[in-house]
Amino acid sequence: MTRSALGALLLALAPRPASGQQVTVGPQVVLSDYREVAAGLRYRGTGLGGSLWARRDRLSAEAAVVRVSLDPADGSAATASFTTTQVDVWVAYDVAAYASVEVGVLHRSADPEFDAQSVGAVRVGARSFYEIGPGATVVFRANYLAAPKFSGGGRAAVSLDLGLGLDVRLAGRLHGTATYAFNRMNRKTNPGGTGEIDAPIQETLARVGLAVQF
Amino acid sequence: MARYLGAVVCFAALAVPALGAAQVAQNATVRRAQQAYDNLEYRQVLTLARAALRERLTGAERARAYELLGFTYGAMDSILKAVDAFKQVVLIDPERQLDPNRVSPKAYSAFDVALRQVLLVRQLRVDSVSFVGGQGAVPVRFTVTQPARVVARAIGTGGTVVIDSGAWNGQVNLRWPARLAGGDPVPAGTYTVVVDARLGQNTFSASQPIRVSHGRVDTVPSVTSLPGYQFLPETEIPPQSWRPVGLAFLYTGGALVGTLGLESPTLGSSSKRELGLVGGAALVTGFVMMLRKPAPRPAEANILYNRLLRDQIARRNQDIAKENVARRQQVQVTVAPVPK
Structure with a gap:
């Protein structure tokens, strides 16, 4: 996904608020844990990001962009740090008072390019949300990541993404948000045609921030 | 002699x-x-x-x-x-x-x-009379000296009301109920009873001023409530419960179980720092919400009861409105001629 296409998508997801319409936007601090291929290749890091969420009647959309600097974790065999930029987009439709179905995309790119796998995938899944109190909502989502594409090639028949979200109205239009995401991709590669080998990818991400409601 | x-x-x-x-x-x-x-x-x-x-x-x-x-x-x-x-x-x-x-x-x-x-309308007389609206009439008498098309009207503050019309000759006696088309009595005020006679090109008019006055009408006021019935609050505050923290625990537990289940054995156990941060926030929020006064929620039974009560009041007011219309139509109407 190109940056221009991503910008156009974010603009499309940020229409002017109207009656029956709600928009929140805000910055986030990110914590991340990234593992690839083997237990010894693991990274931890922090970063910044932003999110935008909009709802109109039963339709809602969410987009998040984070940039995380990942360093080799203690005991890791990795020697070099790298930076990832990840874009997540969801479009959801409420099918019940506490549930909705959603589709979206995931795109993660690494810089330097070959220090980690860049990946893009389409996500399809569902989420459940519940207002546990005035202005406080918890969300649980489960997505299947379909047709993932890796910069280093390979395939991943089973790729899943789990999420836990919390949105609390702190005061007036100010919201506090916290989002957890865990995704695992059972990537398999076939280097040199010698047979498939496992090269799984696993990432956990926590985004904590503020959002202003319009 | x-x-x-x-x-x-x-x-x-x-x-x-x-x-x-x-x-x-x-x-x-x-x-x-x-x-x-x-x-x-x-x-x-x-x-x-x-x-x-x-x-x-x-x-x-x-x-x-x-x-x-x-x-x-x-x-x-x-x-x-x-x-x-x-x-x-x-x-x-x-x-x-x-x-x-x-x-x-x-x-x-x-x-x-x-x-x-000659074509004349003579001796136009409107008798003084008092009657209950809809149950009496005002006698109007006049003489037409030749067979003619005659129209009798009352023209006044309430507009123009046709009393009667026809082809008449000689002494004519009319009875005017002094009511409008809707059944209401003509508004109180000064009117002029005008009798127009036409025979070919010849016309003649006679008039007599009259005063119409109404008696007092005791109407029934509309009601805003029914005796013995009161509107109930349409929202209610539910009792405090473990539900917020329970749901937070359920959602966080779901995420934890899902994470543990999906972790790759090849990559080892993933960091729980991220889940701990977000899940902890969810649990704390649920705990705070459990302690807070719950938000009011719609009380469906009370809403239904109030709707029925409003319907009953509206129905009663419709009956009162009909009754008041009948009372206004049955007002004491007094008609008296006014000297020219």
């Missing part, structure tokens, strides 16, 4: 016009004509009356001059001329009436023929 009595009666009959004339005739020539008539000097009456008609006269004097001519022509057996003179009289004064017991039969018959030869 009988001849003597007849002469006395005849003299008395001829002298009658002189009685009324003394009250209206200010013109000297008319007065002289009256004196000549009183002295039975008919030639002199004709000369003086015609001379008076060439002078500037008031309506009453002109009518009197024509009347003297009519009586004189009648006494002189010139009936056609008498009729012409009386036609002028009634055209000037349509309400002019002769007493058959006090004028000569010749003059009276000539006057009667004259009345039938």
Whole structure:
């Protein structure tokens, strides 16, 4: 996904608020844990990001962009740090008072390019949300990541993404948000045609921030 | 003796016009004509009356001059001329009436023929009456001297109301219920009853002012509540429960179980720092929400009860409105003629 296409998508997801319409936007601090291929290749890091969420009647959309600097974790065999930029987009439709179905995309790119796998995938899944109190909502989502594409090639028949979200109205239009995401991709590669080998990818991400409601 | 009595009666009959004339005739020539008539000097009456008609006269004097001519022509057996003179009289004064017991039969018959030869609406009378709306009517009487198309209207503050219309001749008696098309009584105020008669190109109108007044109406006020029934609050605050923290625990636990289940054995156990941060926030939020006063929620039963109560009140107010309409229509209506 190109940056221009991503910008156009974010603009499309940020229409002017109207009656029956709600928009929140805000910055986030990110914590991340990234593992690839083997237990010894693991990274931890922090970063910044932003999110935008909009709802109109039963339709809602969410987009998040984070940039995380990942360093080799203690005991890791990795020697070099790298930076990832990840874009997540969801479009959801409420099918019940506490549930909705959603589709979206995931795109993660690494810089330097070959220090980690860049990946893009389409996500399809569902989420459940519940207002546990005035202005406080918890969300649980489960997505299947379909047709993932890796910069280093390979395939991943089973790729899943789990999420836990919390949105609390702190005061007036100010919201506090916290989002957890865990995704695992059972990537398999076939280097040199010698047979498939496992090269799984696993990432956990926590985004904590503020959002202003319009 | 009988001849003597007849002469006395005849003299008395001829002298009658002189009685009324003394009250209206200010013109000297008319007065002289009256004196000549009183002295039975008919030639002199004709000369003086015609001379008076060439002078500037008031309506009453002109009518009197024509009347003297009519009586004189009648006494002189010139009936056609008498009729012409009386036609002028009634055209000037349509309400002019002769007493058959006090004028000569010749003059009276000539006057009667004259009345039938001109289109007049005479003797319009509206009687004073008081009745309950819808249960009475206002008597309206008038006389049309020729068969004509007649329309009777009441014109006033409440607009124009047609009382009746038809092709009538002679004495006409109408009964006006004094109601509008919707059944309400005509608004109180001053009206003019106008009777228009049309016969070919000839038209004539007569009018009579009247005053319509209404009695007091005791209407029933609308209700905003029913005795013994009160509106219930449409929201209720649910009791505090473990639900918020329970749900937070459930959602966080789901994420934890999912993470543990999906972790790759090849990559080892993933960091729980991220889940701990977000899950902890969710659990703390749930705990705080459990301690907080729950938000009001709609009380469906009360909403339904209030809706039924509002429907009942609306139905009762509709009945009251109908009852008030009937009460307003049954107001005491008083109609009285007003002097012109």
